[in-house]
Amino acid sequence: MQETNRHFFKFSQALVTCVLFLAMALLVGCGGTKVYNIDKTMTYRDTLYNVSSVSTFKPREEARLADGEVVSLRGKEKKALQAFFKENPGVMVSMIVDLDTQELVYLRSRANNYSEYSRMKKRFDGAVKDITKFMGNKKSTQLKLK
Template sequence: MKKAATCAIVIVALMVTVGCGSTKVYNTDKTVIYKSTMYNVSNVTQYSSKLEAKTTEGEAVDLTNYDKTRFNAFVGEQGTVMVQSLILMDEKTIVYQSATPKKYSEFDKMGKNLASAMDQIAKFMKDKKKTQLNLK
């Protein structure tokens, strides 16, 4: 009788622990919050960024790969320009920062801030446990 009871306890214990394993499946939506706006990024397939300015004629110019010489020439030609750092996620665009940099160092800082934000997003998307990122 004791053997049967012990055997029954072992079988019940095995049945209870069969479903327990170290493999975890995380199936939750990922969101990015920036300036009080929440973006669902769970299904985003492509992330990119760019620094963009509008000319006096209203044309958008991609300044992403501009060095000091090109930037200074562009500002000298256009005068004061509004530069936006953009995070592009498939069809969504987040204006990460807008400024009118007067010096290349200000423009370069915008680029570094944007690169840092993109690094944060990349790390966040790789982490299966995290569900929300607050960009600053």
């Protein structure tokens, strides 16, 4: 009788060990893959933008001259911009983020000189940096631009 109890105890101990090992193996496999499927939204000036399916966003800086011509300011050097604002004081400058088919107008204001444009650009570049970080972070779901 005692021999039977000893065999039963060894069998139950081996069974519990196997079950624990199997449970640990299953739990370890579950923790490695995480899927985030959450809608991403941006708000700016009381407008809500759903950016979950946006594949590309592109910053754009442009000036609209008095005759209606639109001039791109993105990528121009400081001296060229200073000359541009000297020739066109009070020009309307727009700083826009293209979100696939949507357009987020971040700033639209008149700039009389390069200094005013530079302040606008600094603020816009900060917003573009925030958007870049937000779009790259899978866990972030909301961004409120200032």
